[in-house]
Amino acid sequence: MSYTTLSLTLIFVLIPLFLSKTLKLGLEKDTIIATVRSIIQLLIVGYVLKFVFETESIVYILLMITLMIVAATLNARKKGKAIKGITWKIALTLIVVEVVTQGILLGLHIVPATAQYIIPISGMLIGNSMVLSILFLNRFTAEVESSRDQIELILSLGGTPKQAIHKQLTNSIKASMIPTIESQKTIGLVQLPGMMSGQIIGGADPVQAVQFQILIIFGLLTTAALSSIMVGFLSYPTLFNERMQILKSV
Amino acid sequence: MTQFHETVIKFENVCYETEQLSILNNVSGEFYKGKITTLVGPSGAGKTTLLKLCNGLYSPTSGEVYIQNKPINSYEPTTLRRNVGIVLQSAPILKGTVYENLALPYTLQNKKFPKTEAIKFLNNVGLDESFLHRHAEDLSGGQRQKVSIARTFINHPEVLLLDEITSALDPSSVNDIEQLILKINQKYQVTMIWITHNIEQAKRVGDYTWVMMNGQLLESGETNILWNNSNKYIQNFVSGVQEV
Ligand SMILES: Nc1ncnc2c1ncn2[C@@H]1O[C@H](COP(=O)(O)OP(=O)(O)O)[C@@H](O)[C@H]1O
Numbered sequence: 001m002s003y004t005t006l007s008l009t010l011i012f013v014l015i016p017l018f019l020s021k022t023l024k025l026g027l028e029k030d031t032i033i034a035t036v037r038s039i040i041q042l043l044i045v046g047y048v049l050k051f052v053f054e055t056e057s058i059v060y061i062l063l064m065i066t067l068m069i070v071a072a073t074l075n076a077r078k079k080g081k082a083i084k085g086i087t088w089k090i091a092l093t094l095i096v097v098e099v100v101t102q103g104i105l106l107g108l109h110i111v112p113a114t115a116q117y118i119i120p121i122s123g124m125l126i127g128n129s130m131v132l133s134i135l136f137l138n139r140f141t142a143e144v145e146s147s148r149d150q151i152e153l154i155l156s157l158g159g160t161p162k163q164a165i166h167k168q169l170t171n172s173i174k175a176s177m178i179p180t181i182e183s184q185k186t187i188g189l190v191q192l193p194g195m196m197s198g199q200i201i202g203g204a205d206p207v208q209a210v211q212f213q214i215l216i217i218f219g220l221l222t223t224a225a226l227s228s229i230m231v232g233f234l235s236y237p238t239l240f241n242e243r244m245q246i247l248k249s250v
Numbered sequence: 251m252t253q254f255h256e257t258v259i260k261f262e263n264v265c266y267e268t269e270q271l272s273i274l275n276n277v278s279g280e281f282y283k284g285k286i287t288t289l290v291g292p293s294g295a296g297k298t299t300l301l302k303l304c305n306g307l308y309s310p311t312s313g314e315v316y317i318q319n320k321p322i323n324s325y326e327p328t329t330l331r332r333n334v335g336i337v338l339q340s341a342p343i344l345k346g347t348v349y350e351n352l353a354l355p356y357t358l359q360n361k362k363f364p365k366t367e368a369i370k371f372l373n374n375v376g377l378d379e380s381f382l383h384r385h386a387e388d389l390s391g392g393q394r395q396k397v398s399i400a401r402t403f404i405n406h407p408e409v410l411l412l413d414e415i416t417s418a419l420d421p422s423s424v425n426d427i428e429q430l431i432l433k434i435n436q437k438y439q440v441t442m443i444w445i446t447h448n449i450e451q452a453k454r455v456g457d458y459t460w461v462m463m464n465g466q467l468l469e470s471g472e473t474n475i476l477w478n479n480s481n482k483y484i485q486n487f488v489s490g491v492q493e494v
């Protein structure tokens with residue numbers, strides 16, 4: 001696709017701009033910002049990826065993955081500000097997710113150990129891990145806040161913090177994983193997953209595209225479980241002090 | 251009247267504050283073994299907070315709470331809380347059956363709670379066997395309160411902290427629960443601290459009373475200090491005028 005042809009796709013930006021203006025939705029500014037940002041960010045990523053793929057240097061691959069983890073951590077930690085040390089807890093989780101998934105994929109030679117595979121797959125899995133951490137933290141802080149009485153009840157009957165918060169912890173882990181599992185039940189029926197669509201448009205054999213998509217789906221399941229459970233088990237102890245009291249505000 | 255009283259819980263200059271406000275201000279006093287001390291005062295006075303300091307759900311910001319002459323922090327928290335039981339004001343109920351709620355003190359220690367025991371405790375608070383398998387969430391406020399009381403008894407605590415435990419009960423149940431608590435108090439020499447907003451109840455059940463207002467202990471002593479008191483605030487409170 002040439003840049004002239006690509007620029008024709010700006011029509012897709014003009015349509016919402018026009019509608020927003022006529023219906024006074026007030027979304028013009030955000031639409032323009034979103035358009036400009038996506039053009040700049042994706043172009044940069046495109047050129048960076050091209051460079052990394054050409055050099056095939058392990059240093060650049062690691063650097064890119066580090067950047068992904070840092071960006072994802074900074075984004076997710078906003079939801080857990082009240083939890084002590086949440087930044088490194090999320091970072092550690094993302095690192096473990098990356099090491100475990102790539103360890104399996106590369107260790108068992110499921111995908112070739114090249115930047116072309118490692119980086120996009122890492123991006124999808126780390127991104128999913130970030131979303132899961134956010135979903136978990138949102139749910140967990142809300143559950144703890146609304147069930148303080150029940151937590152105090154269990155503590156007052158001689159329960160440990162772990163026993164007192166077990167219900168809220170498992171509920172939140174479950175709730176945060178449900179969207180990942182549910183979305184995979186209908187996958188392919190309505191919407192073709194982004195990665196698969198991209199590959200097919202790029203000229204890949206659809207069956208091969210499906211194989212990669214299946215790999216990603218399975219990877220997402222592991223990622224989801226690992227992320228929620230790790231963030232959960234790293235977070236809950238900070239809600240209590242050494243006298244087994246639940247702290248005032250979460 | 252000379253009587254020897256063994257002190258079970260002692261407050262020494264206890265303050266409790268959050269970042270924004272001071273909730274308890276320099277409270278000192280003692281609770282005696284086998285006696286019932288009522289805690290009266292307008293809502294927001296700090297009564298619930300004081301109770302939660304007695305079983306280590308909270309810790310004082312300054313000052314010290316002693317249990318049997320030892321600083322409260324020298325006890326392991328779970329053991330302490332089994333020995334100093336509390337019936338919480340909101341009577342929280344866990345999702346599940348009445349039996350599961352009653353068995354909680356046992357399940358927390360990975361022990362099985364015999365059904366026959368559960369029925370005994372239910373009967374004690376005036377509920378019959380048929381309640382055992384009811385969903386606890388479907389119970390009325392009064393029934394929840396009774397289950398909550400029974401559940402606290404199951405650890406056989408030496409000290410009982412009762413936070414407005416009859417507020418949702420009808421008059422005849424109030425009487426039943428009062429009789430039950432008095433019986434337990436006499437039979438097992440259980441030390442009790444009983445928060446009530448009902449002055450008549452404080453007169454009926456209490457050996458001693460603490461009058462609290464605005465985070466302060468205004469006065470403490472035998473229950474009869476509640477009448478003929480020279481303190482204007484206490485007179486007003488007792489006669490039902492709760493503003494200060
Ligand atoms: N968790 C809390 N955070 C902040 N303030 C609280 C908290 N719990 C109680 N308070 C405040 O402390 C004061 C005393 O509360 P409480 O001990 O429940 O009084 P009482 O039981 O006598 O009604 C009240 O002003 C209440 O608003």
Ligand SMILES: [Mg+2]
Nearest residue numbers: 297298299339
């Ligand atoms: Mg209260």
